[in-house]
Amino acid sequence: MKFAAILPHTKLYGGVKRFFELGDIFQKKGYTFIVFTPDGIAPTWYTGGVQTVKLEELPTFTLEAIFITETQYLPEIERANAKRKILYFVRPSDNLRILRKYPTVEVFANSTNAYETVKSKYRIEAFKAFGGINTNTFQPKVIVKKGTDEPFVIMTYGRLVEKKKGTRLVVKACEKLYKAGYNIKLLLFDTPVNEKAQAAIDEFTTNVPFEFVVNHPVNKNQELFHRADIYVSAEKKAGHSNTTAEAMACGIPVVGTESGTRDFLIHSVTGIVVSRWSWRIASALRLLMQDFELRETLAKNGRKKIEEFSWDALAERILKHLGH
16 A cells, blocks of 8 residues: 655755655555655655655556645646545645645644644644654753853754744854853754755854754764754744754753744743744743753653654554544
8 A cells, every 4th residue: 555745855854854754654554655756866865765756657656645745736646546635734834725726635734833824724624643753763861960161052953044944043042142151052953955055054153162063964863962952943934843853852951932843842841932032042041051950851851742743653643544
């Protein structure tokens, strides 16, 4: 029995990783999962068994269900030989009015943010397919007290060319703290998807000591997250924040906005929720740096909470919804 997804590319952005990790779980359960892209080029970062096939070959396949995340592929799934045709809504900023022309297409939401948007704005009752994360590949870091001469490592996603990611807000917050005398170091990471993104990284500067990790192997993300003492997510209009979920799975205390995190970031329980202002972020960081017990508690609770969103749990919910 075959399941599939149509993706615009296999690079590490735009919800692509979701379908390869979810596909791995489907295959472990005895199903076949295929990713169709315009060029059919397999991802260089992926080592699992999900096959990448050229989109032009889609008509030759008979499928149980097919997923898309972008409305540009609605004509393709309408023509596909599939029992279930699903738009997986991962970006609350996308316009779904076009779905009126495609009544056979159903909607899955990857987060509460996405679910509420599609319900209130388009009056569509989406299936709640929130998550997920491969909790088996991430082990929680042991939280220890910092020595007086050790810098606090503040980690954030370094997608500088996308303002909505909030990277520069985190940098500004750290600059405030560094100016105030706090011993901190910034740890940024990204896999640049084009020349503009690479140029932004090359030109990045701040007075805060920092390290910018580029093209870190996906299968070694735990090693990267374990270098951090606190992770910060300052996104807006996000669906499910994968990087924040991975940080929590690695046992890193988190500061974050509600965007992309509402399903697992609970204020003062699993993390610190802040509004999208640099001074709010700085205040939360200051609190965590000064309170070891709070860091330890949030990290422990965060790891426990994120286990609810494993790929295994999500795959089971999806298969049950699809009648398997």
